[in-house]
């Protein structure tokens with residue numbers, strides 16, 4: 001089983017939710033040998049998707065499972081507002097992503113705001129970031145925490161080992177029965193590394209925290225991107241199963257490797 005659970009069919013709002021647009025993502029997923037595609041558009045782009053279009057797609061493409069999730073931009077203090085638009089809609093899963101920090105809601109993952117890193121103590125910044133992710137984990141709103149170490153996006157690295165800056169985050173993730181995500185989008189950012197880093201993923205595996213895999217595709221061409229590397233990393237760490245979701249209930253499946261994956265070639269970096 002291969003599933004891409006992090007697909008933005010609307011990008012950052014450049015496209016609309018038409019059958020043709022969604023279909024291009026589904027067709028690409030089938031080409032990539034993916035068994036399940038999960039759409040998870042940003043909540044600030046679309047909070048009320050038209051679920052009937054996905055039903056039409058399921059009828060036309062029975063060879064692939066098509067799920068509908070959403071990626072919420074988690075901001076401390078907004079749990080009630082977030083709950084109001086996710087609780088009564090039939091999302092299969094909700095990703096709780098942290099993209100803003102602090103009172104002024106600094107968008108630390110946007111190149112336009114990279115200035116915000118200057119003069120900051122990077123260890124303290126990581127502490128603040130992981131505290132915000134912890135708030136997402138504790139909220140009870142989400143099933144999956146995507147790109148767990150997104151704060152590394154521009155290559156600003158802490159002096160201390162990253163695990164020592166995470167506090168009890170992984171224990172909380174375990175206790176709340178959340179899944180985390182192997183997100184290949186980081187390979188195409190300045191950091192050029194999958195989220196999360198291997199030391200975090202190894203710790204998650206040891207604790208029995210389940211994983212999903214996501215491309216963070218913002219265009220149909222990016223669906224399933226670098227899943228060979230994602231599968232190789234998962235295998236290297238020890239994972240043999242991935243989590244899938246139906247109506248926010250977790251179901252485990254055996255993880256397939258992609259053909260020609262670096263693991264099969266025996267050249268894991």
Ligand SMILES: [Zn+2]
Pocket residue numbers: 071097098099146147
């Ligand atoms: Zn995100």
Ligand SMILES: [Zn+2]
Pocket residue numbers: 006008071216
């Ligand atoms: Zn995303």
